[in-house]
Amino acid sequence: MKTENLNFRSNRLSRLMLAFAGMLMLTGLVSCGDDDTVTIPEPTLSIVQIAQAEPTLSSLVAALTKFPDLVSALSSDAEDYTVFAPNNAAFAALLSATGQTSLDDVPEPVIRRLLEYHVVSGAAVFSSALMDGQTVDPILADANDVINVGVGTSVTVDNATVILADVPASNGVVHVIDGVLVPDLETSIVNTVVEPAYFNVDFEILTSAVVKAGLLTTLIDGAAEFTVFAPTDAAFGEIGITSAENLTADALTPILQYHVLDSEVKEADLPATGTAVPTLNGDFYLSKNTNGVFINGRTQVTATDIDQDNGVVHVINRTLEPASSDVVEIAIAASTADPGAEFTQLVAALTAVSDNTQTDLITILKGNGPFTIFAPTDAAFQRLYDALNDPNGDNVSDINDLTTATTLETISTVLQYHVLGLRVFSTDIPNVLDGSTTATLDPLAGGQFTLNSTLTITPSDMVLDLNLDDAAIVGTDILGTNGVIHTIDQVILP
Secondary structure, eight states, rough: OOOGSSOOOOOOHHHHHHHHHHHHHTTOOOOEOOOOEOOOOOOOOOOHHHHHHOGGGEEEEEEHHOHHHHHHHHOOSSSSSEEEEOOOHHHHHOOOOOOOGGGSOOOOOOOOHHHTTTEESOOOOOOOGOTTTEEEOOOOOOOOEEEEEEESSSSSEEEEEEEEEEEEETTTTEEEESSSOOOOHHHHTSSTTTTHHHHOOOHHHHHHHHHHOOOOOHTTTTTTOEEEEEEHHHHHHTTOOOOOTOOOHHHHHHHTTTTEESOOOHHHHHHHHOOOEEBBBBEEEEEEEEEEEEEETTEEEEEEEETTTTTEEEEEOOOOOOOOOOOHHHHHHHHHHSSOOOOOOHHHHHHHHHHSOOOOOOHHHHHHHOOOEEOHHHHHHHHHHHHHHTEEEEEEEEEEEEEHHHHHHHHHHHHHEEEESSSSOOOGGGHTTTTSEEEOOOTTTSSSSSEEESSEEEEOOTTTTTOOOOOOEEEEEEEEEEEEEESSSOOOOO
C-alpha cells in the first residue's frame, strides 16, 4: 500500500512535512543520481520531539509528560517504536464520553494504560507494511490486547482512522489518528456503573478496591441492573481508609457490597425515611429531610442519577460501614477499649439489673429491635454520682454505690428510660420534630421525655430535685445490627 492511498486530511503537520521536503530539494539535500533514486537524510527528531513540535498533538504531549519514563523511552534512539498518535480532538472526544473536562481529571494509572496501548516497540512499522486484518501488539502488559488494522479506502486501527501516516522519527515512526484507542478492559467498563469512578481521579480508592475484591466482572455485567452508592477518595478518608493496598480482598468485599443494590433505583424512587434498603450485604437506612438524602445518619448523597447501561450511580461523601455487632456488643467493646472506655458504668448497670432483677435488659437489647439508645458516658454517670453525694452520708462513686443508694428496680427503670423501640438517626430528627422545636418521645420504661432541635433532651428530675442540666447528644449514629446508639452527657431521669 502506498502512502498516498491513505485518507489524508490537510493539517499543519502534513503541510510542515511537505514544506520540509521542498526545502531539502531547494538546498540540494535531496539528490537525484543517474538512476533517479532519491536520497533523503535520516530524520533527526525523536518521536517525542515530533509530538512537541505539533500543536494538534499537545494533549498527547501533556499525557506523556505525566510519565517521565515513557518520555525517556520515546526520546531515545536505543529502540525503534511505532506510535499511533491521537490528536487533540481525539482526546477531547474521550474526555467528553467519560464525563471529564481535563486529563488531570483522569487517574494517572488509566492514562498510562491508554498511552501504552498506542505504542508498538521493536520496529518502525510504516503504512506500506500494514495489511488488512493484521494485528499488532502494543507495549501494554495485558496479554490479550492487540491493535486491529483495517486497510481499505483508509487505514484504521481499532475504531480510529489514520489521518496522517509515516511521519519518520529518529527512533521510529508516528501515525496520527483521529480517535483514542481503548484497551479491552476499559472498553468493557464504558457505559457500566463502574465507568463514572474508573475515569475520575476522585474515585481511585474505589476503583482499586473493586478490582482487588474481584467485583469488577460482576459490576460490568451488561445483563444486570445495579444501583451503586459511590464513595469518593475523601469519603474513604472519613472512615480512615486512604488506600486499598493495605486491605485484603476479604476485608474490602463486604464494605463494597454494602454500597450496591441489585436493582436500579433513581433518586425519585428512593424509599421513605426509616426504610430498610437491602444491599448485597445487609440493610442500610435512609433519612430524607430538607437538607437532602442521608444513609445511616452519617453519609450524605451528594450527586444522583448518573445513568449507565446497567444501572445508576449516586455519589456519597462518607463510605458506608456495615454493622457487625448489636448495640450491647458495641457498648461492651467501648467499655473495654483502651483508651476510650466510655461505657464502663453503663455496662455495669446493665449487667447488675440483668443479673439481679426480673428484667433482663441485656437479653432484650440483644434482640431484633430496632432500638435507639441514648447512652450516658462514664462522665455522665459521674455527674449523677456527684449530684447524689451527701456530705453527711456515704459517697456515690460507682454503680455499686448507686445500687446501695437506690434499688436495682429503679436503676432498671432509669436504663429503660434511655431506650426507644424504634430506630432514630440524627438525620431523622428533623422529621421527628416535624417543623417544631421539640418532640415528645416514648421510651421503653413508659413516660415521656422531650427532644429539642438543639439535640438536647429534657428530663424531669423534679422528684429527686438534683438540678441536673438537660442531656446533650454529644455523639451520634453508632450503627448496630439491631439499632443505633447516640452518646449523651447526662443520665436521663424519669
